[in-house]
Amino acid sequence: MSKFRFKKSSYSEPTGECVEVARNVPRIVAVRDSKDPSGPVLTVSAVAWGAFQATLLGDM
Structure with missing residues (x-):
């Protein structure tokens, strides 16, 4: 399996x-x-992640 390249969320708290x-x-x-x-x-799955994000953005 390929190595994951992680990126910190743009919504990161200042405390990390x-x-x-x-x-x-x-x-x-x-x-x-x-x-x-x-x-x-x-x-x-990328599909599940997209559904999760859509749910979060729908609540904003």
Whole structure:
């Protein structure tokens, strides 16, 4: 499997409490806690991630 290249969320708190997301692997989105980069990684399909984002943006 390819290595994930994580990017910190643009909504990151100044204290660094946020998630990092990697979208460089086709059809997979990986998410991790920015405070624990060697910790667990959640992977979801790109379709599921898009639905999750749409739900969040719909609530704003």
